Amino acid sequence: MFDKLKKKFSDIFSGNPHDTTEESNIVKNKSVNEDVKPEKTIKRDELENTIEETLLEADVSFDATEKIIRELKLNLGKLKRKVDYTTVESELKNVIRGIINNNNAGVIDILSVENKPFVILFLGINGTGKTTTIGKLAYYLKNHGKSVVLSASDTFRAGAIDQLAILAGNVGVEIIKHDFRSDPASVAFDAIDHARGKKDGLCPYRLSRKDADKQEPP
Incomplete structure (x- = not known):
């Protein structure tokens, strides 16, 4: 399960999002050669839906998936700026790590x-x-x-x-x-x-x- 999740998330966070200008978008990290080009972004809700589908396809339970997505949205919503893929990936790891640590009864x-x-x-x-x-x-x-x-x-x-x-x-x-x-x-x-x-x-x-x-x- 974890190998499947790792590969899928790697594909997601290294993908090529489509162009859009909505305020709720997530900005793709720019390389040095992209400085003079318009920022490429992806809709935040679209990325969240993709993450949710990935979790369910990897046999993560529905309840756990809902909790992960809910807390991810909450954490991203607290940020006062546009967030890039690295931020989303980091927040996703923090959410999953927090859930595991809070449910680690012996x-x-x-x-x-x-x-x-x-x-x-x-x-x-x-x-x-x-x-x-x-x-x-x-x-x-x-x-x-x-x-x-x-x-x-x-x-x-x-x-x-x-x-x-x-x-x-x-x-x-x-x-x-x-x-x-x-x-x-x-x-x-x-x-x-x-x-x-x-x-x-x-x-x-x-x-x-x-x-x-x-x-x-x-």
Whole structure:
């Protein structure tokens, strides 16, 4: 997601905006050779719409996108001058950084809830790092006194069950698994049922995109 955003925003802020003279425009940075030419500008609302579309296309949630655009407009509106692309880019970074910093509650705090077990679903296409992330998270949670049960719910990819089982053994946590090509939902159900008997039950389970198209998470 972040690589896609970085590339798209790079294209936006290095693009060639069209000519216009409206007061709400954003001035494109001028090079040395452009000093004698009319300033090239882009409508501010047009750029904001482009940024909004880019965020949504990169799978940023609608609520987060709305908040980013709202705060970006607010920050730009406070400026008493025309702003250039560099200013917009800087303000956009500040807005996103501020949202992340204000929502960085620790994992342990998030998981300290009354309803047990706490279920974490890892969903995505092959090669996106689901298993690796599960291993790191399981290790972290175990070292913070949590009881972790892994669910090998990716039952269709060759080697997925064995890979997660080896990882669980290395980390030192339990794993619930069924046979290859078994029902993914039944694996998740059994893992959650098993985790209910734990004091601090946490159940991360891995589901491939192929499985998700066929099953509803329990």
